[in-house]
Amino acid sequence: MFELTLLAQEAEVELLxxxxxxxxxLSVSVEDADADTEHEEALWGEPGMPVPRExxxxxxxxxxxxxxxxxxEAVTLILAQDWAHDIHVQGIQAVDEQDWVRLTQSQFQPVPITDAFWIVPTWHEVPAGARVAMRLDPGLAFGTGTHPTTRMCLKWLAQHADAYAGQPVLxxxxxxxxxxxxxxxxxxASADAVDIDPAAVDATLANADANVAHLxxxxxxxxxxxxxxxxxxEAEGAYPVVLANILATPLKMLAPLLAGHVAPGGHLVLAxxxxxxxxxxxxxxxxxxFELRVANEEEGWILMTAHKQVARAG
Incomplete structure (x- = not known):
């Protein structure tokens, strides 16, 4: 296990x-960089009231x-973001091995996407009323349904199933x-899933086998x-729906590629x-x-979508 330590100013802490x-x-903790010095700060608020600063x-x-x-890899990607110019790396060091995965899993509960669609860890019962339940446990690859970006994408899929029913998605x-x-x-009808991380490829295969083996x-x-x-x-125009839930900087770089994969009449969904x-x-x-628009917003994160027009004959 390795611990990455970064120094950030107040305005960047939540975003970082x-x-x-x-x-x-696997986990993130925030501490006062000036603790145990004359510049140490105490943050607290009145009972029942938010703290004055985050x-x-x-x-x-x-x-x-x-x-x-x-x-x-994580720190390299973060430092490439346009908002990260005041982030400083203090070190990466090995830490004593513990069962961090088990500790992390204990924090996860079933996540409602819609009234009928839930993400449920394997150690929980499926909630009553869930007509579609995905069994998913926290692991090395990002995406457990708890982050607003993932929830918004899943909600879009649940609410727009007629846009891709019987067709492939990317x-x-x-x-x-x-x-x-x-x-x-x-x-x-089918899905193509790609990632630059081999661990994500392995995780996707395992999660798919656990959830759609009946297909x-x-x-x-x-x-x-x-x-x-x-x-x-270069599968041009191959998908009625293309989804990409990554970060803004790579999304901008990938604009020509992702746009090129959307079929005429198809949808682009970005988070x-x-x-x-x-x-x-x-x-x-x-x-x-593509003319992107904001389709949803949660906790400061937005879902942006666009529809590719069908070329008219003549």
């Missing part, structure tokens, strides 16, 4: 903490990763495979292909975007021929 969870940190002027953020390579940056599996559970064909094949991005290559980044994404995808 969310980003660390997005890049698969973080210290200078905070130390510590996050745990399964190995050093994942910690390095989950780009699949993490745990939660979006591809959600689409299959709501009637997609295997006569040869025992799942209606799902999963692999690195070259799995789909991992902060509300203040709306215009950046709008501009990036306008250049790719």
């Amino acid at each position: 903490s969310d980003a660390l969870m997005e890049v698969e940190a 973080a210290w002027q200078r905070s130390t953020i510590k996050s745990l990763f399964p190995d050093e390579a994942q910690a390095l 989950d780009y940056g699949c993490g745990s495979g939660i979006l591809a599996i959600g689409a299959l559970l709501h009637g997609a 295997k064909d006569a040869q025992g094949r799942l209606p799902l292909r999963v692999g690195l991005p070259d799995l789909v290559g 991992g975007i902060l509300a203040r980044q709306e215009q950046e994404l709008t501009d990036a995808y306008a250049e790719a021929g």
Whole structure:
């Protein structure tokens, strides 16, 4: 187990903490960087009232990763974000091995996406009234349904199943495979799921086998292909729905590629975007021929969608 320690100013703490969870940190903790000095600050509020500030002027953020390579990859991705110029790396070090996965799992409860659609860890009973339940446990790949970006994508899938029923979908940056599996559970004929992380590929296969094994064909094949991005290559206009729940900077870089995968009449669904980044994404995808709009918002994160027009003959 490796601990990544970062130093952040007050304004970046909440955003950095969310980003660390997005890049698969097993846990995140925030401490006063000036603790035990003359500059130490105490943060508290009146009973029943919110604290006056969410973080210290200078905070130390510590996050745990399964190995050093994942910690390095995570900090590299975060430092590439346009808001991270005041984030400083204090170190990456090995820590005593503990059963962090089990400790993390104990924090997870069933997550309602809609009244009828729930994400349920395997150690919990399926809630009464859940007509669609995905069994998903926390693991090394991001995507357990607890983060607002994931919930908004899943809610879109549940509410727009008629847009892709009986057709293929693409989950780009699949993490745990939660979006591809959600689409299959709501009637997609097949799903392609890609990620740059081999651990995500393995997690997606395992989660798909646990949730959609009943959809295997006569040869025992799942209606799902999963692999690195070259799995789909230059499949132009192949998908009625393309989903990408990553972060704003890679979403901007991927605009031509993702837009190119959407079939005429199809939908583009993007998440991992902060509300203040709306215009950046709008501009990036306008250049790719898409008019993004905000379809949902939770806790400062937004879901942006666009519909690809069908070319008219003549």
